[in-house]
Amino acid sequence: MRQEDISEIWFEYEGTPLKWHYPIGLLFDLLASSSALPWNITVHFKSFPEKDLLHCPSKDAVEAHFMSCMKEADALKHKSQVINEMQKKDHKQLWMGLQNDRFDQFWAINRKLMEYPAEENGFRYIPFRIYQTTTERPFIQKLFRPVAADGQLHTLGDLLREVCPSAISPEDGEKKNQVMIHGIEPMLETPLQWLSEHLSYPDNFLHISIIPQPTD
Amino acid sequence: MEEDEFFGEKTFQHYCAEFIKHSQQIGDGWEWKISKDCSDGYMCKTHFQIKSGTVVSHPGTSAYVQTCLPTEEALELPLDDFEVPETAVASEVIKYEYHVLYSCSYQVPVLYFRASFLDGRPLTLKDVWEGVHECYKTRLLQGPWDTITQQEHPVLGQPFFVLHPCKTNEFMTPVLKNSRKINRNVNYITSWLSIVGPVVGLNLPLSYANATSQDERNVD
Numbered sequence: 001m002r003q004e005d006i007s008e009i010w011f012e013y014e015g016t017p018l019k020w021h022y023p024i025g026l027l028f029d030l031l032a033s034s035s036a037l038p039w040n041i042t043v044h045f046k047s048f049p050e051k052d053l054l055h056c057p058s059k060d061a062v063e064a065h066f067m068s069c070m071k072e073a074d075a076l077k078h079k080s081q082v083i084n085e086m087q088k089k090d091h092k093q094l095w096m097g098l099q100n101d102r103f104d105q106f107w108a109i110n111r112k113l114m115e116y117p118a119e120e121n122g123f124r125y126i127p128f129r130i131y132q133t134t135t136e137r138p139f140i141q142k143l144f145r146p147v148a149a150d151g152q153l154h155t156l157g158d159l160l161r162e163v164c165p166s167a168i169s170p171e172d173g174e175k176k177n178q179v180m181i182h183g184i185e186p187m188l189e190t191p192l193q194w195l196s197e198h199l200s201y202p203d204n205f206l207h208i209s210i211i212p213q214p215t216d
Numbered sequence: 217m218e219e220d221e222f223f224g225e226k227t228f229q230h231y232c233a234e235f236i237k238h239s240q241q242i243g244d245g246w247e248w249k250i251s252k253d254c255s256d257g258y259m260c261k262t263h264f265q266i267k268s269g270t271v272v273s274h275p276g277t278s279a280y281v282q283t284c285l286p287t288e289e290a291l292e293l294p295l296d297d298f299e300v301p302e303t304a305v306a307s308e309v310i311k312y313e314y315h316v317l318y319s320c321s322y323q324v325p326v327l328y329f330r331a332s333f334l335d336g337r338p339l340t341l342k343d344v345w346e347g348v349h350e351c352y353k354t355r356l357l358q359g360p361w362d363t364i365t366q367q368e369h370p371v372l373g374q375p376f377f378v379l380h381p382c383k384t385n386e387f388m389t390p391v392l393k394n395s396r397k398i399n400r401n402v403n404y405i406t407s408w409l410s411i412v413g414p415v416v417g418l419n420l421p422l423s424y425a426n427a428t429s430q431d432e433r434n435v436d
Binding site for chain 1: 250252253320321337338341342365366367368370371372373374375376380
């Protein structure tokens with residue numbers, strides 16, 4: 001290829017442009033979970049799909065997006081109090097820990113974002129996004145509390161019944177969908193607060209994929 | 217953070233409905249769009265602006281002729297425009313779309329916008345930035361959270377430009393506090409949009425402010 005023909009790089013799988021600002025595990029669960037690894041994607045150097053993808057001019061754009069998600073997650077969990085109290089160097093440490101795959105460096109700061117006041121039973125609201133390829137809307141995100149008025153912990157099933165009822169098949173019916181996080185199907189009885197603390201992605205969101213049950 | 221500066225989605229929808237009522241009265245073009253799954257909606261407006269640029273003799277200079285800006289802006293047009301040979305002045309029409317959505321995470325409205333030429337070519341962040349008035353640029357350059365970034369539209373899933381919402385409460389709180397002090401109802405959306413809109417070329421006719429106090433009188 002000639003240098004002048006090369007423009008911004010972008011990735012695609014089976015005709016779908018891949019959103020770089022989504023976690024790669026989420027993209028795989030949503031689009032290719034039934035296929036064997038390694039995941040084969042196509043790299044493009046021309047015809048950037050302006051209507052579908054955000055531009056990614058530099059690594060700074062990735063950092064800015066990641067921090068923006070962290071901020072939003074904390075707005076939901078703690079009214080932004082925890083993240084706003086942190087210094088710039090703490091924010092930098094979160095990003096560098098993620099970028100350089102330094103678990104301890106990342107969690108030294110991230111553990112503060114997983115705490116909640118002793119008098120509460122969990123976060124204010126749970127940061128989550130539910131993805132389905134069958135809808136025009138890119139994801140469902142709503143306010144949802146981890147604890148009910150009577151003090152009972154809400155479960156993954158409670159969340160789905162409230163914000164995405166089509167995801168769950170009736171009890172006696174055939175299972176139509178898989179509810180997937182990080183490539184596994186957690187039990188619907190799992191408390192949402194626990195999932196948020198232990199199964200969130202590094203951006204502190206639970207990214208949940210609803211995909212058709214494989215027929216094999 | 218004070219609970220009463222936040223509002224819920226129902227309140228957002230109410231203020232938007234009032235805003236659109238007035239928009240319809242004056243033909244300002246705002247509409248309410250419902251998402252395909254009908255679970256929520258947003259306000260939107262499309263308008264067209266003419267961008268004229270001088271070519272060759274003054275590379276890099278371009279003047280925005282924006283039909284909705286006050287006359288001070290129009291005076292910024294370089295006089296050279298009238299001396300340029302006929303073929304050198306190119307006029308292009310730019311289509312701007314403005315969407316007002318509700319952010320449940322920050323419990324405030326958020327302004328999304330995108331711009332493209334009539335052939336569909338989108339404006340880049342750089343192009344958009346050039347259209348921002350000088351007096352706003354300093355403020356925007358101060359912090360990453362106040363700046364314009366490209367984000368995915370939460371309902372359409374397409375790239376839009378966004379003014380980051382996390383500082384909204386900072387500038388809206390004094391507005392709401394003051395309106396309570398003088399015991400006058402304020403349409404949050406009208407006040408908010410009159411503050412953030414001009415930064416990205418969206419100006420509200422003054423009659424919106426009078427519309428709010430009219431409603432108040434009629435209710436009594």
